[in-house]
Amino acid sequence: MVLWVAKRVIAFEVREEFFDLVCSGMSLRTAAATVGVSGSAAAGWWQASGLVNPRIQIGQHGGLPGPAPLRRPGRGSGGGPLVRRPLTSEDRLAITIGLRCQMSFERIGASIGRDKSVISREVARNRGPDGSYWAPVAHRAAHERRRRPKPFKLLKDPGLCRRIEAWMDQGWSPKLIAAMLREDRARGRIGRMECVSHETIYRALYVQTRGGLRQDLHRQLSLKRRERKHRDHVDGRGKSLYRDAFTIRQRPAEVADRAVPGHWEGDLVLGVANASAVGTLVERTTRFTILLHLPGRHDAASVAEAMIREMSRLPEHLRRSLTWDRGSELADYQRVQVELDMPVYFCDPRSPWQRGTNENTNRLLRFWLEKGTDLSQHTAQDLDRIAATLNARPRPTLGLRTPAQALAALLTDQAAA
Helix, strand or coil, X not given: CCCCCCCCCCCHHHHHHHHXXXXXXXXXXXXXXXXXXXXXXXXXXXXXHCCCECCECCCCCCCCCCCCCCCCCCCCCCCCCCCCCCCCHHHHHHHHHHHHCCCCHHHHHHHHCCCHHHHHHHHHHHCCCCCCCCHHHHHXXXXXXXXXXXXXXXXXXXXXXXXXXXXXXXXCCHHHHHHHHHHHHHCCCCCHHHCCCHHHHHHHHHCCCCCCXXXXXXXHCCCCCCCCCCCCCCCCCCXXXXXXXXXXXXXXXXXXXXXXXXXXXXXXXXXXXXXXXXXXXXXXXXXXXXEEEECCCCCHHHHHHHHHHHHCCCCXXXXXXXXXXXXXXXXXXXXXXXXXXXXXXXXXXXXXHHHHHHHHHHHHHCCCCCCCCCHHHCCHHHHHHHHHHHHCCCEHHHCCECHHHHHHHHHHHHHHC
């Protein structure tokens, strides 16, 4: 006797709800239980959705890490359509329904006010291996691709960097190099990814660590400028000064968890009437503190010079990054980046908590560097003594070890390796 078992038909709305829950951060198991399907069926749906790839990892408990994308209608505040607006969650839902109704790309585009080419690219980019297209999955995938920071183009091609360096050593301008690369691409000599614009080359020159070009290559430019001079440059606190600077949101994830040493935070401790100052540098993992002696001025040139002098004594693996406030005292940050081969990240305006380690250290330093006093009275030897005293102080965050002991352990491990 043969028994026929009817296969359960899952409604479209059930799958849509499942993908919606997972893309909002819920684990696969919980989402499956919520919509009333088995875990194996849910796992099969997810595998076929197309969002499973090396760039988007499933979290420890099955959910997607990071914030979910915003869901908003595709209209501006004035009621009219936005210019070059990205597709919204509602747009993608309309595409899903249109595909199920076997509508053409042209009809789907007309229904949401977009060209058929936009719909074609969207479906090709976000459909799963089985050819299915699900709005929540596509919206989350697009959100992940837009995440910043993205790797700089020249970092991926050392060979192209060497070609650009050779041309610039011969006196070629970035604009001429970009034109020659376009010509080579048109003739089929190089691929599309090997062609860069002159702006990409300038950014690699002026914003060190964004590209793989030689750090002294700016000297081959006709004006030999080390940094770009913006037309709307105003003063040390002008917004344009930090236009090409890294923001704290671009810091590597390893900085936040303190697992990798060599990431520093810094600021100035100011004296009476802001007439005197002492620079402070704190390593996030060990809480080791370095004080910068600024006896005369604490302008950008003085701070950069003192910082380069003190941090040059550190091993290279302990100079991974620096996070600073948006004050004019570090306006010469590009010189710091070049001389120390270390990226400098800037906090958001009026957000001192983003440098919490440094703020706490400055509070401890006020025991010696009291508010309302003239800090210029402290000599370089005085500051070395204060830093040594603070670095010999046990810290609960280090298991009652001192910052000096924590740093010594790191150096010992590095030497043994």
